Structure formats: C-alpha cells, structure tokens
Amino acid sequence: MWRGGSNTRTCKRRFFSSPTRSRHHRPPYICRLHSRGSQHLKAMAEVDHLAAERATARFDVEEMKVAWAGSRHAVHVADRMARLVASDPVFRKDNRTMLSRKELFKDTLRKAAHAWKRIVELRLTEEEADLLRQYVDQPGYVDLHWGMFVPAIKGQGTEEQQHKWLPLAYKFQIIGCYAQTELGHGSNVQGLETTATFDPKTDEFVIHSPTLTSSKWWPGGLGKASTHAVVYARLITEGKDYGIHGFIVQLRSLEDHSPLPGVTLGDIGGKFGSGAYNSMDNGVLRFDHVRIPRDQMLMRLSQVTREGKYVHSNVPKQLLYGTMVYVRQSIVADASKALSRAVCIAVRYSAVRKQFGSQDGGPETQVLNYKTQQSRLFPLLASAYAFRFVGDWLNWLYTDVTQKLEAKDFSTLQEAHACTAGLKAVTTSVTADAIEECRKLCGGHGYLNSSGLPELFAVYVPACTYEGDNVVLLLQVARILMKTVSQLASGKQPVGTMAYMGKVQYLMQCKSAVSSAEDWLNPDAIQEAFEARALRMAVNCAQNISQAASQEEAAGFYERSPDLLEAAVAHIQLIIVTKFIEKVHQEIPGHGVKEQLQALCNVYALYILHKHLGDFLATGCITPRQGALANEQLGKLYAQVRPNAVALVDAFNYTDHYLGSVLGRYDGDVYPALYEEAWKDPLNETVVPEGYHEYLRPLIKQQQLKLSRL
Numbered sequence: 001m002w003r004g005g006s007n008t009r010t011c012k013r014r015f016f017s018s019p020t021r022s023r024h025h026r027p028p029y030i031c032r033l034h035s036r037g038s039q040h041l042k043a044m045a046e047v048d049h050l051a052a053e054r055a056t057a058r059f060d061v062e063e064m065k066v067a068w069a070g071s072r073h074a075v076h077v078a079d080r081m082a083r084l085v086a087s088d089p090v091f092r093k094d095n096r097t098m099l100s101r102k103e104l105f106k107d108t109l110r111k112a113a114h115a116w117k118r119i120v121e122l123r124l125t126e127e128e129a130d131l132l133r134q135y136v137d138q139p140g141y142v143d144l145h146w147g148m149f150v151p152a153i154k155g156q157g158t159e160e161q162q163h164k165w166l167p168l169a170y171k172f173q174i175i176g177c178y179a180q181t182e183l184g185h186g187s188n189v190q191g192l193e194t195t196a197t198f199d200p201k202t203d204e205f206v207i208h209s210p211t212l213t214s215s216k217w218w219p220g221g222l223g224k225a226s227t228h229a230v231v232y233a234r235l236i237t238e239g240k241d242y243g244i245h246g247f248i249v250q251l252r253s254l255e256d257h258s259p260l261p262g263v264t265l266g267d268i269g270g271k272f273g274s275g276a277y278n279s280m281d282n283g284v285l286r287f288d289h290v291r292i293p294r295d296q297m298l299m300r301l302s303q304v305t306r307e308g309k310y311v312h313s314n315v316p317k318q319l320l321y322g323t324m325v326y327v328r329q330s331i332v333a334d335a336s337k338a339l340s341r342a343v344c345i346a347v348r349y350s351a352v353r354k355q356f357g358s359q360d361g362g363p364e365t366q367v368l369n370y371k372t373q374q375s376r377l378f379p380l381l382a383s384a385y386a387f388r389f390v391g392d393w394l395n396w397l398y399t400d401v402t403q404k405l406e407a408k409d410f411s412t413l414q415e416a417h418a419c420t421a422g423l424k425a426v427t428t429s430v431t432a433d434a435i436e437e438c439r440k441l442c443g444g445h446g447y448l449n450s451s452g453l454p455e456l457f458a459v460y461v462p463a464c465t466y467e468g469d470n471v472v473l474l475l476q477v478a479r480i481l482m483k484t485v486s487q488l489a490s491g492k493q494p495v496g497t498m499a500y501m502g503k504v505q506y507l508m509q510c511k512s513a514v515s516s517a518e519d520w521l522n523p524d525a526i527q528e529a530f531e532a533r534a535l536r537m538a539v540n541c542a543q544n545i546s547q548a549a550s551q552e553e554a555a556g557f558y559e560r561s562p563d564l565l566e567a568a569v570a571h572i573q574l575i576i577v578t579k580f581i582e583k584v585h586q587e588i589p590g591h592g593v594k595e596q597l598q599a600l601c602n603v604y605a606l607y608i609l610h611k612h613l614g615d616f617l618a619t620g621c622i623t624p625r626q627g628a629l630a631n632e633q634l635g636k637l638y639a640q641v642r643p644n645a646v647a648l649v650d651a652f653n654y655t656d657h658y659l660g661s662v663l664g665r666y667d668g669d670v671y672p673a674l675y676e677e678a679w680k681d682p683l684n685e686t687v688v689p690e691g692y693h694e695y696l697r698p699l700i701k702q703q704q705l706k707l708s709r710l
C-alpha cells in the first residue's frame with residue numbers, strides 16, 4: 001500500500017534535514033507526492049467501495065430523500081441552500097478547530113454578516129434563510145436572535161409590542177438574546193432572583209441584580225454581540241412579588257456597542273472542546289438599578305397598569321414558558337440532524353475501512369461486515385430515522401396546540417409540555433451518546449478533528465443540559481404520568497399520547513402472543529408490548545408512591561424518582577415507536593422505500609426492547625423466550641439493512657461541506673484526504689518545531705553528554 005511505501009520514508013528523511021520550511025513552501029518531495037499523488041493515490045484508494053455499496057441498494061434513493069426531507073420541495077430547497085453555502089469560500093470551516101477563541105468568534109461574526117448579505121441579495125424566503133443558516137453550521141448569536149429572542153416577543157408580547165420590536169429584529173437593527181438562567185439558578189425558573197420593581201413615579205421598571213448569584217449566566221449571544229435581551233425577572237409592584245415575567249431590556253449602545261449605564265456584561269469563558277460551541281458568546285450580565293419604560297414588560301399574559309396595579313389575563317401562567325416549549329420541539333428535529341450526520345460518517349467509513357480476514361492475499365474484510373459493527377451502528381441509523389419522523393410529528397403537535405391557544409383552548413397545553421420535554425430529553429441523550437459511539441466505530445481516525453466527530457460531539461452534548469436539564473424534564477413527564485394514573489380510578493379518559501393508559505384493565509394483564517422471531521415483525525405485537533411496559537412501569541411507581549403512606553406524596557415522588565425517570569423514558573420510547581409505525585403505515589412512494597423504512601422501524605423497536613429487556617421481563621409483558629426471539633429477529637433485520645446501509649445514509653443528502661468529515665466523504669476516498677489534512681495542521685508549518693532549540697536540543701544534548709561520560 002502507498003501508505004507504507006517509499007514516499008513516506010522519503011518524507012521523513014527530508015523533514016529532519018530541513019529546519020524551518022513553511023507548509024506554503026513545501027519541499028519538492030511533498031509537491032511530488034501531491035502532484036503525482038492525487039491521481040496516483042486516487043487510483044490506489046478505495047473509492048470503488050462506495051460505488052459498489054451503492055449498487056447493492058434495493059430501493060430508490062431519490063425517493064428516500066423525499067421521505068426523509070418530508071417533500072420533494074423540501075429536498076430541492078435544502079439541496080440548493082447546502083450547495084450555495086458549500087461553494088462560498090467565506091463559509092469554509094475546515095480550519096475552525098485551529099482558530100484561537102478570538103479568531104473563531106470573529107469568524108462567526110463574519111459568517112453571520114455574510115449569510116445575512118446573501119439572504120438579502122438573493123431575497124431568500126424564511127424557509128431558505130433558515131436552511132442557509134443551518135448549513136453554515138457554526139453556533140452563533142443569530143441562533144438565539146432568531147431562535148429565542150424573536151419567538152419570545154411573538155409569544156409573550158402584545159400586538160403593539162410586536163409591531164414595535166419585531167421589524168427592528170427582522171432587519172437586524174437590534175440583536176437580541178434570551179436572558180433567563182442565572183449563576184445560582186437555571187432549572188428552577190421560579191427561583192430566579194433578578195428583580196423588576198415598578199416605579200409609579202416615573203412609569204418605569206427598575207431592573208436589578210441584588211446578589212452575585214442573580215447574575216444572568218449562560219445566555220448565548222449575550223457576551224459580545226447582543227444589543228437587547230428578553231430578561232426574566234421577578235415582577236414587584238405595590239410591594240408585592242408576582243413572580244417571573246419577561247422584559248425587553250437594551251444592553252448596549254446602538255452607536256458604539258458600549259454597555260449602557262448600570263449594565264455590566266461579558267463572556268463567561270471557554271467551553272468544552274476546541275472550536276465547537278466556543279464560537280458562541282455565552283454571557284454574564286448584571287444590572288445596577290437599570291430603568292426601562294413600563295411598556296417594555298412583555299404584556300400579553302399579564303400587565304401592570306400606569307398606577308402599578310398587576311392584572312393577570314385569564315390564561316394559564318405556564319404560557320410564560322412558551323418559548324422553551326417552542327425551542328424544545330426544534331431541538332428534537334436538531335437531534336435527528338446531528339445523529340444522522342454522525343451515522344453517515346460512521347456508515348460510509350465502515351464500508352471503506354478493512355481489517356483482518358484476508359485469505360490468500362485477497363482483500364481484508366470491510367468492518368461494516370462485522371456483526372458487532374452492525375449491531376452497534378444500525379440501531380443508531382434506525383434512531384436517526386425514528387427521531388426525524390417523531391420530530392415532524394412533534395412539529396405538527398406544536399402547531400396544532402398553538403392554534404388552539406390562539407382560540408383560548410388550553411386543553412392540550414399539558415400534552416405539549418410532556419411531549420416536548422420528554423422527547424427533547426430522550427432524543428438529545430441518545431444522540432449525544434450515539435455521536436461518541438460513532439467515534440469509536442471509526443476506530444483511531446474517529447478521534448482526529450478531521451473526522452468531524454469530536455467537534456460534532458462537543459457542539460452537541462450541551463443539548464442534554466440547555467433548554468432544560470434532561471433529568472429535570474423527564475421528572476416533569478413522570479409527574480404528568482402519575483397524575484394521569486391517579487385520574488384513571490375516577491374514570492377520566494386520558495387523551496393524546498396518554499390515551500393508551502385508558503386500556504389499563506387489558507394492558508395490566510395481557511400476555512404477548514409472540515411465538516416465533518417473525519411474529520415480532522407484526523407492529524401490533526410491538527405496540528402492545530411497549531404500551532404494556534410503559535403503563536405497568538407507571539402504575540408500579542404510582543403504587544409505590546401511595547404505599548409509602550406515612551409520607552407526603554411529594555416525598556414519595558422524591559424517593560421513587562430514579563424509577564420514575566425510567567417510567568418516563570418508557571413512555572417516551574413508546575411515543576417514538578408509535579409515530580414510526582404510523583409513518584410506515586402511510587402511503588410512501590418509491591421502489592422499496594416503504595420496505596426499508598419498515599425494516600428500520602422494526603430495528604428501532606426491537607433494539608429498544610433488547611436494550612431494556614429487564615423492564616419488559618420485570619413487568620411480565622414478555623417472557624424470556626420472547627425476548628430471545630426478538631433478539632433473533634433483530635439479527636435478521638441487520639442482515640437486511642446491510643446492503644442498503646450506504647444508500648440509507650446517502651438519503652440524508654448531506655454535502656461534504658456540511659458533513660465536514662474526511663471519513664464521511666461521499667466518494668469514500670478517505671486515505672488521501674486524511675493524509676492531506678494532516679499537513680494543514682499548524683504544527684506542520686515548520687518541519688522543526690518551535691521550542692526545539694529551547695527545550696528539545698538542550699535535553700538531547702545533555703543526555704548525550706551524560707552517556708558519553710559513562
């Protein structure tokens with residue numbers, strides 16, 4: 001192979017003979033390697049593997065792209081925006097991990113400004129602009145401006161307030177962020193300390209940070225970019241504390257960007273991983289009696305009159321949390337994007353990579369052919385599709401609930417909260433773990449920045465924390481489950497995703513009829529097992545809580561919270577499985593597309609069953625033999641997925657620019673790309689490293705001297 005051939009040896013020898021050559025003036029042997037190289041290396045590289053993989057697909061990839069994206073129109077627009085970004089040199093990102101924090105931040109400002117310029121020049125629609133920003137793929141202040149500041153004003157501002165503030169935000173005449181979390185409190189929103197005290201003399205609110213722990217801490221875009229924030233603070237008027245409310249507060253001058261009087265703010269410092277989320281200026285903010293006009297309180301849900309009287313509209317106070325609900329549903333859609341990127345990289349590379357198994361000098365085995373590789377990777381592939389479809393459904397639910405709220409129908413608010421909180425928690429936790437698993441599936445090369453996986457992981461893991469810590473959110477789901485179980489006795493029929501609990505009599509005693517591995521392909525068998533498991537776990541928790549009769553209900557909940565978490569996860573997994581089954585029941589055009597989705601749906605469900613077998617057995621929903629049959633069927637499904645695996649990730653339709661991974665390249669030409677990337681590292685700018693004369697040479701010389709004295 002070329003990797004171990006004479007060129008490499010030549011390189012090494014020459015490197016040591018030349019002290020300070022820059023990579024821009026590469027020694028002739030490198031130029032030779034590269035110019036002769038490209039073609040020569042390409043011929044020797046394993047490009048054909050992916051072509052051969054694509055030829056084995058048993059379905060129409062173009063139609064699968066439509067199923068993944070949601071419509072032909074969505075494929076077309078996404079494709080156009082992805083290519084627009086990929087072909088623009090300002091949006092290059094291959095050097096991102098090598099930039100200092102300051103350089104990275106400036107690069108983010110530059111990209112955001114350029115993206116805006118292109119959006120205006122090309123008169124892009126909102127849909128196109130959102131996609132363009134997604135493909136720019138660099139977290140920055142614009143995410144919070146469009147993703148939280150604007151939605152908070154839309155959701156909590158009166159029509160008059162929207163009329164005043166939204167046009168400014170839409171044209172970037174102001175830049176906004178969402179300042180809720182404080183140094184001392186994030187999860188416990190009701191525990192926030194910042195105060196907004198009404199002063200009837202001047203018709204103003206006085207915004208103040210009374211303690212160090214009341215400093216706003218974490219808001220993205222706050223540190224350096226934002227001019228305004230929606231600030232959450234305790235509203236105090238007529239001497240009474242009315243709890244948390246939202247206020248629009250200007251933070252920086254619109255002339256020179258300096259902080260306004262009484263405002264102290266800055267960045268909270270470097271975060272996990274190189275590059276990654278460090279492009280974002282998460283910030284700290286303190287107020288020293290900052291005055292804002294009364295009409296900058298977001299007054300859609302409650303108002304303070306000119307006289308200082310507090311008036312609450314006749315709506316649930318939880319509507320204050322509406323922006324978080326909105327963002328949580330979008331995070332579920334993001335989970336499928338992040339997971340599908342990692343899986344695309346790992347599947348393509350596993351098809352290219354070969355280890356062991358060479359017979360008589362023949363080729364080694366593609367690692368994708370190892371059953372262990374398949375059993376680790378294909379459930380993640382299935383999960384990417386599962387999250388995509390449940391994300392689409394959640395988006396529908398969110399839109400439906402929003403329309404009902406507009407009509408003053410609040411009956412589905414609890415359902416929206418439980419589904420967004422629970423699905424956000426489960427999909428982000430799985431995705432974060434899955435990205436790390438994909439790194440391991442790529443072996444050593446997965447650990448290189450050029451694989452794209454370390455950066456993806458570092459950017460993605462905070463999703464388990466922001467917009468609600470996943471454990472805190474699952475406990476919210478558990479509380480709603482307990483409430484629903486307690487209402488069953490009174491005959492109240494649960495609705496929406498809890499409706500299955502209404503079949504309590506049947507589900508508490510039913511036994512699975514599965515008697516062969518094939519029986520597990522029946523969606524009714526899967527659905528019943530998942531419903532029975534979720535319900536029995538919830539009922540067990542409820543019984544355990546009520547049996548602790550000596551305790552208050554809250555104390556019983558606290559004691560049982562680890563079990564409650566598991567019950568909440570079981571309920572959410574049931575929702576994901578149900579929505580996948582419903583998707584596959586729909587008419588899906590394209591040769592073989594429905595069959596592939598059916599197989600992935602079964603992989604997803606049976607993998608969860610296998611992984612959580614303890615739950616299914618402990619609740620008596622299935623027998624150990626039925627558990628073994630499910631695992632047998634899972635193995636058969638992996639074999640069915642194998643020839644389609646590369647085409648199934650091609651259907652995500654990601655450009656090489658968006659994937660940002662030499663291992664996940666569409667053409668599979670991995671090794672020359674890895675080799676090329678290595679030379680771009682700043683350490684390779686000089687052949688002899690900086691510090692050689694200060695530290696290495698004296699050390700070596702000293703040791704040589706010692707040895708010569710012996």
Ligand SMILES: CCCCC/C=C\C/C=C\C/C=C\C/C=C\C/C=C\C=C\C(=O)SCCNC(=O)CCNC(=O)[C@H](O)C(C)(C)COP(=O)(O)OP(=O)(O)OC[C@H]1O[C@@H](n2cnc3c(N)ncnc32)[C@H](O)[C@@H]1OP(=O)(O)O
Nearest residue numbers: 137186187188189190276318321334338417459466467468
């Ligand atoms: C470089 C490579 C690039 C790669 C890129 C790849 C991928 C990128 C992927 C993703 C990036 C994309 C986007 C990034 C997006 C966002 C990140 C940035 C910003 C993050 C922002 C934030 O984090 S903002 C702050 C969020 N904070 C929280 O979420 C706080 C969590 N806490 C709470 O929500 C509440 O405090 C609570 C729910 C835990 C408790 O509420 P509380 O009122 O105190 O008490 P109760 O529990 O008693 O509840 C009372 C009743 O209210 C009901 N309820 C609670 N919440 C809601 C709700 N939201 N809606 C409706 N109802 C609700 C609850 O059920 C109770 O009801 P009952 O009284 O009937 O029992």
Ligand SMILES: Cc1cc2nc3c(=O)[nH]c(=O)nc-3n(C[C@H](O)[C@H](O)[C@H](O)COP(=O)(O)OP(=O)(O)OC[C@H]3O[C@@H](n4cnc5c(N)ncnc54)[C@H](O)[C@@H]3O)c2cc1C
Nearest residue numbers: 178179180181185186187218219220462465466467468471
């Ligand atoms: C990258 C990033 C971006 C962010 N962007 C923003 C932003 O733009 N705007 C903003 O306002 N905020 C933002 N945040 C803050 C974020 O919303 C909070 O960090 C998050 O809500 C978690 O709250 P916390 O930090 O208080 O965690 P804590 O609540 O302190 O969690 C610590 C631990 O305690 C556990 N725990 C807490 N409460 C309970 C309980 N009741 N029962 C059991 N266990 C519990 C948690 O599970 C966790 O293990 C961001 C955070 C990050 C990491």
